[in-house]
Amino acid sequence: MTTATAFTAHDLAGTALANRIALAPMTRSRAGEGGVPTELVAEYYAQRASAGLLVTEGIQPSVVGQGYPFTPGLHSQEQVAGWRKVTDAVHAGGGVIFAQLMHGGRIGHPSLLPEGLTPVAPSAVTPAGQLFTATGPADFTQPRELTADEIRETVGDFARAARNAVDAGFDGVELHGANGYLIHQFLSANANLRTDEWGGGTVENRIRFAVETVKAVAAEIGAERTAIRLSPGNPYNDITETEVPATYEALVAALSPLGLAYLHVTEATDEFRALTPVLRAAFDGTFVLNPYTDGPTDHRALPLLDEGAADVLAFGALFLANPDLPARLATGGPYNAPDPATFFGGDAKGFTDYPALAG
Structure with missing residues (x-):
């Protein structure tokens, strides 16, 4: 079986992609003053x-x-100006770049926020575990439950940030509905204990925040520039989900008619891999897959494109360590090994100093 499909062009809702290889979103914690x-x-x-x-x-x-x-x-306008330098640099290199909008929700800490603010969430449920702060590891704190009006305001925050992304030169935005952050918290049985229309123990109510946020962003910048990332059944950040197939089938059924740029599914565990082709079949548009693999995803995953399992494959840690990953995938390697000690924070080391094949 060939892997030629990975290196063919693709039409992403009117935006031309040179190939079917994507850089997966990865937090690197290297922003400057004021984010x-x-x-x-x-x-x-x-x-x-x-x-x-x-x-x-x-x-x-x-x-x-x-x-x-x-x-x-x-x-902020300073952030928009900073991102404009990023998008200009990527476009000069012939690339297409989407901004991932991620609200941490209950995954956060008061020390990261201006005085008087605390993390917010669907319900006032403290997640188990710790996170890294500027002064070292700290236990998660109890978030403040959002009011119904504040939920609507938060939807508006996503839409305004999407407009800022387009103003900054991004080709589109991906909403982070995965990995235990705010949108995923609304989908969760243990993070969302609400009894109103945004929870209430029903699939219809739990998916409401995700659907309304996608619709608001699409109305602001166009559905063809709007996408979402999902991770069905992912327990990361102390998430428990019930009715996983029913929840995500209902969510994708609500999103598919909107004409989105793409649906990005990341397989966080092996347990729900059988759900991936179901969601792929249900979504009428480009399907981006970050597949579950034993170790970093590499060229051995490329046949998924030939088989039609996805339109685009997303690569995480391997792309972090190999800036010229498409060229390396084409030859089956060799690959630089990622250095986990430099994943978060710091300077150029482990960020921009990984060598390309040409030296």
């Missing part, structure tokens, strides 16, 4: 512009949406 991306961030993404599609690290759509130290935002 503004730096020249180093621009260099990092420009180095990877040979991907058909680049998806940025999670970008908070509001001040209270920040979940980790040194992460970038898209809620």
Whole structure:
């Protein structure tokens, strides 16, 4: 079986992709003062512009949406200007780049926020575990439950951040509905204990926040520039989900008619891999897959494209360490090994200093 499909062009809702290889979103915690991306961030993404599609690290759509130290935002004009340097650099390299909008929800800490603010969530349920702060590891704190009016305001925050993304030159936005952050928290049985229309123990209510947020963003910037990432059954960040197939089939059924740029599914566990082809068949549009693999996803996953399991494949850690990953995938390697000690925070080391094949 050939892997030629990976290196063919693809029409992403009217945006031309040079190939079917994507940079998966990965938090790197290297934003500058005020959550503004730096020249180093621009260099990092420009180095990877040979991907058909680049998806940025999670970008908070509001001040209270920040979940980790040194992460970038898209809620101030300074941040918009900083991202413009990134998008210009990527476009100069022939790339296409989407901004991932990520609200941390209950995954956050008061020390990351202006005085008087605390993390917010569907319900006032403290997640188990710790997160890294500027002063070291800290236990998660109890979030404040959003009021119904504040939920609507949060939907509006996503839409405004999407407009800022387009103003910053992004080709579109991907909403982060995975990995235990705010949108995923609304889908969750243990993070969403609400009894109103945004919870209430029913699939219809639990998917409402995701659907309404997607619709608001699509209305603001166009459905063809709007996407969402999902991770069915992913327990990361202390998430428990019930009725997983029913929930995600209902969610995708609600999203499919909207004409979105793409649906991005990340297989976090082996348990629900059988759901992936069901969602693929149910979504009328480009299907991006971050497949579950034993170790970093590499060229051995490319036949998934030939088999029609996805239209685009997203690569995470391997792309972090190999700025010219498409060229390496074409030859089956060799690959630089990712250095986990430099994944989050720091300077150019482990960020922009991984060598390309040409030296």
